[in-house]
Amino acid sequence: MINMRYDIQTIGIIGVGTMGSGIAQIAAQSGHTTYLYDTKAGAAQQAKEKLAQTFEKLVEKNKISAEQAQAANNHLVIAQQLEDLKACDLIVEAIIERLDIKQSLMQQLESIISDNTILASNTSSLSITAIAANCSKPERVVGYHFFNPVPLMKVVEVIQGLKTDPDIVDVLNQLSRKMGHRPVVAKDTPGFIINHAGRGYGTEALKILNENVCHFSEIDRILREGVGFRMGPFELMDLTGLDVSHPVMESIYHQYYEEIRYKPSPLTKQMLDGKQLGRKVNQGFYNYETGSKVGEQPVQLVERLNEYPKVWIAADFSEDQKQLESYLIGQNIALDTGEQPHPNSLCLLACYGEDTTHAAKRLNVQPEQAVAIDMLCGIVKHRTLMPSLVTKPEYRLAAHSIFNLDGGMVSEIAESIGFVGQRVLSMVINLGCDIAQQNIATVDDINAAVRLGLGYPFGPIEWGDHVGGQKVLLTLNRMATLTYDPRYRPSPWLQRRVALNLPLTFTSNDKKGIYQC
Incomplete structure (x- = not known):
């Protein structure tokens, strides 16, 4: 009308x-x-x-x-x-x-x-x-x-x-x-919807880089190929330019009175000061002087081994266990089906939010045998492996080779909480849930804004339903517990819906209208 x-x-x-x-x-x-x-x-x-x-x-x-x-x-x-x-x-x-x-x-x-x-x-x-x-x-x-x-x-x-x-x-x-x-x-509110929701992506990727988990190009590769983002966060910052993106990070951080979730990285401030802004000056995280992107680390491939150890699997979720068993059987890798692993078996841990050491300790397995794998987005296109600090070289090599057998891409990262994909995607989803909890916008508008404005394959809240709210909440809870860092505290929106076994997109109705909380 x-x-x-x-x-x-x-x-x-x-x-x-x-x-x-x-x-x-x-x-x-x-x-x-x-x-x-x-x-x-x-x-x-x-x-x-x-x-x-x-x-x-x-x-x-x-x-x-x-x-x-x-x-x-x-x-x-x-x-x-x-x-x-x-x-x-x-x-x-x-x-x-x-x-x-x-x-x-x-x-x-x-x-x-x-x-x-x-x-x-x-x-x-x-x-x-x-x-x-x-x-x-x-x-x-x-x-x-x-x-x-x-x-x-x-x-x-x-x-x-x-x-x-x-x-x-x-x-x-x-x-x-x-x-x-x-x-x-x-x-x-600061950042409205799109600039606010975008804080979960680059900010967490920069924190992962600061913790020396892996090379920035590996973070890009995992989030692009494994999780499904159109561009990696460092590619995106190079495209946008740090003269644009870093001031936005600082602005939203200060407007929210130093909320820890939005804390910028000293690295991007240093790059900004050094005029290493990205594509517009041919040098950012990557180098563009030749006209194309230079500086990406090559994909690491491990050839087929003459012999593989049996593989013992422990997974937080049964669907992950089944997917891994199916893959291993399809590649003719023998399974160790014992209640506890044999001393010579590779222990494959499909855990959420933990590092390999804590997952091994929780499961009562030897960290020297253990390699963790990120299953949040499955292993169809890309696999992220995380050995412990003390995993024996033969088990690291075997795990990498096993997941190269079908030609799939493998990233091996240093031991850290929550891998890369779990950690970044959980922060993106959690922030979307918090925007809904604050009633800054409707769930539909939050999802549409992020899909159209940031080019994500899903809006943040619907993405949580796609990968599973329980997995996201478990990831955040464990990261918060292990780090004591309040940036990982889960949104009440997320906690409440998981507790009630409801979709994260759920909103309640009554005679007075729709209530988001």
Whole structure:
């Protein structure tokens, strides 16, 4: 239903850099008269000309018709001065990320526009409530956070400040869909949904690297090939640039009053200071001077051995035990089926959240015989093995060779809590659950925001259901117990649903509506 008070036909864009031009493109293509304004002389005209070229390219690629391109061009109007925006129904600012400048702009606009004009900020990190604080009508100020490149990133966060009119949120949701984007509604909290949810990935990967668990490229490989992320965290930081990603880490950490889960790494600060920013300067974690990525460690392969020890399996979950038995039998590896392992058997431990030493101690097996394996995401494509500090070389070699037998990829890491995949994915899922617990957004919006905004194969909460909430909770509990580190404390959302044997995506209903907690 159309809200007649906020019927958006005309949109003003202030700041026509990459983000502002992208917003203008989808606004014009969706049939809205779109004003372009920038304080830099000639910038609005240049943006209009570049958008005309973009529309031509879309015609050449058969993405839009020539008539649609012409219509979009006709919808773009140059605003010579701020006063030219007075008739706009919606004004979106995409200017510098400085609170004082955004506050000043909002006050300036209030002296020009009508009572029903919506003022939106494309801020990625500043509080909408703070931006609106000095306005005479703070209820008309809203966050409208797009992602770059806007036409391709089909998600937009609609952020409701403390005083934002809920009708405005509804109207922007409708507008977003008309422009071809999935709106996700968030409370005005640090990082909103997407930048907040993204803290679980790179931050934990950096902590693993800091603990010398394995090379950064091995972490990338495990999380890409074994877990299913589109890019490894260090590849992603190189692509984004540490001049962008490290300040976001620091900002969210400080805005949440030094919450330990978001603690940045000294390494990325050091790299930032040393201008080792990533692809844009040809050197980040990897080197790009040749035009392609250099610095990835090769996959380690172990040839078939003449003889293999019997393998004794201990697994925290029966499905993991069955999968390992099936694989070993398929590779003609003899199983040790005794209640306790034979002194000459390889002990394969499918544990969660522990290091190999503690798993061996819990299971009453000799750590010299033990190799742990990460089963959180199965072993179809990739296997992560973790010997103990004292595992004998012949058992390490045998385990590696066994899991190379079918051509599968193997990563061998130093002994540590929670492997790599378990640890990072559990943090991603736990953080998603905590965002839901805080009622920052609905479960559906959290999942959609992360899939579309971060490119994960699943949203964090649905991913927890995919791999199993019990496994995630066990991983977190054991890591918290072994390290005494509060960063691994499990979310109440996760604990409660696992205790009740419910999906993590479960929300309860009653006559008053849907309650997230």
